[in-house]
Amino acid sequence: MLAEPAERTSISERIADRIDQMPAGERRAAQTLIANYPLIGLRTVAEFAQQAGVSSPTILRFVARLGFQNYPDFQAALQAELAAQIQSPLSRTASAEAVAPSEAGRIANAAIENIRETFQHISEKQFTAVSAALADPRGKIYLAGGRFSDSIARYLAAHLALIRPGVVHLTGQESGWHDKLADMGRRDAMVIFDIRRYQAGLADFSEKAARRGATIILLTDQWVSPIARFARHVIPVRTASPSAWDSSAALFVLAEALIDSVTRARADEGAKRMRDIESFR
Amino acid sequence: MLAEPAERTSISERIADRIDQMPAGERRAAQTLIANYPLIGLRTVAEFAQQAGVSSPTILRFVARLGFQNYPDFQAALQAELAAQIQSPLSRTASAEAVAPSEAGRIANAAIENIRETFQHISEKQFTAVSAALADPRGKIYLAGGRFSDSIARYLAAHLALIRPGVVHLTGQESGWHDKLADMGRRDAMVIFDIRRYQAGLADFSEKAARRGATIILLTDQWVSPIARFARHVIPVRTASPSAWDSSAALFVLAEALIDSVTRARADEGAKRMRDIESFR
DNA sequence: CAAAATCCGTACCATACGATACAGAGCATG
DNA sequence: CATGCTCTGTATCGTATGGTACGGATTTTG
Structure with a gap:
């Protein structure tokens, strides 16, 4: 600093x-x-x-x-x-072509475009509603994702776990997840990361969680995962990329934006909790 | 002359x-x-x-x-x-303000600036050297990260594992990592994600891996982790954010850029491998 | 117009800074 | 494992730089 x-x-x-x-x-x-x-x-x-x-x-x-x-x-x-x-943004080059067109720069520019496009279209109400749901300490928060997007779910979970209690990241084998279903209830929220190709197992599990009464929050790509059917909140992000792979950069930034928002919402309790956790190390 | x-x-x-x-x-x-x-x-x-x-x-x-x-x-x-x-006139004209200044937009703009700044300064040679090291199928690739950045390591590992053999993500408890040290050798590469606050355990492990002869590739923040001492390649990224947390968005995009580059380098073998893997599902 | 106050530059000082010699550590090579 | 080379840090030096005292110049004021 x-x-x-x-x-x-x-x-x-x-x-x-x-x-x-x-x-x-x-x-x-x-x-x-x-x-x-x-x-x-x-x-x-x-x-x-x-x-x-x-x-x-x-x-x-x-x-x-x-x-x-x-x-x-x-x-x-x-x-x-x-x-x-x-x-500050003032000093950097003004054009949209932010980065030199090197090999890596093409990927970076695509990511920037995706982020820009995504956040221009995000509904503020939707976003604050999701943030509020994640900040509510009365229920638990479950998180899960697909083959690649699960890493971002883990990133979000790692932060949320510092800010608030009751954060559960469903990782590894899906078979083990179903044990948690019994604990889920109306007060709980379930965050699903699902970008194509959508995995059938995730949809099955989401449906069961929805039946238990959990609030489903779906973060997906612009094509919208079928899980939207069960979701209370859906936020789509753009994933276009000049590559063999889609880009999840916008999804990642969305996670960071949520982390920031929840942190602000729980400024006082969260700060105390983080101090406590640090003191245990 | x-x-x-x-x-x-x-x-x-x-x-x-x-x-x-x-x-x-x-x-x-x-x-x-x-x-x-x-x-x-x-x-x-x-x-x-x-x-x-x-x-x-x-x-x-x-x-x-x-x-x-x-x-x-x-x-x-x-x-x-x-x-x-x-x-220069460039700096005076305000850059296209990417996103409306909503609460979430501030985070998005910071992420965009970080990505832009990071990729403007990345050395092309350094980048391609890292990419080549990751694409070389003769050695193994080990990946590890800190409390938060480990999620990104996992993201990179998940992709690399589809493209090439011999990808090992060191996850969970550090105590278990040391078992892998015996397998490491000159041909192997070790990718370390380390952004502040730098964890002492990571540095210890990196030093040991370096002594075993592994090529250390360090992806770190602009303050440069002390692990740089042992690293063959170091790529710093920007993490500035108007938030209580630093942003790893640029680090994430860097990982995606590497994924793309390695994919291209192994276009033929990688494609065959991915078809094989898909056929097993 | 005289006296006083303010302002400014010359000359000098102390020191923090850049520069260098040298020796030990690390590494490659045979 | 021995030998040579390269690299790096410690200790030290000379100097350029910031800082200050003081006297002359300029402006202000009664």
């Missing part, structure tokens, strides 16, 4: 605030900094001074007036701003 | 060109610079060295190998690149 800037306002704002009350020499320093923002501030005091046409001490008095203890502190603050700016 | 001009190519390209021929320590420096490009290079040698986990002279040798006379020259070149990047 980067260090936090000392103050909440950006340096350029701070300059704008005080530039009127500055003496002439320091004002020249301020103007040249703004004109070459922020890189001139990362160079040495002498270079900055020469560029501004003033002497080194004037530069140092200038940064002192801005509230910095010394010149390195000032530079560190500038770098922190730069880091934030570079990482 | 004087020394090479070295002006035209960007520094990141120059690194990608020569990273293969670098010794371990300098490669580590190169990786951390790419992962935190370019700001870590603007800090002092000592800070750069500490971040990379090497000593100051190694950093200086690294920049010397890139063709710079001294460290300030190197920093000046980085700043010149940054200046060009910041002032």
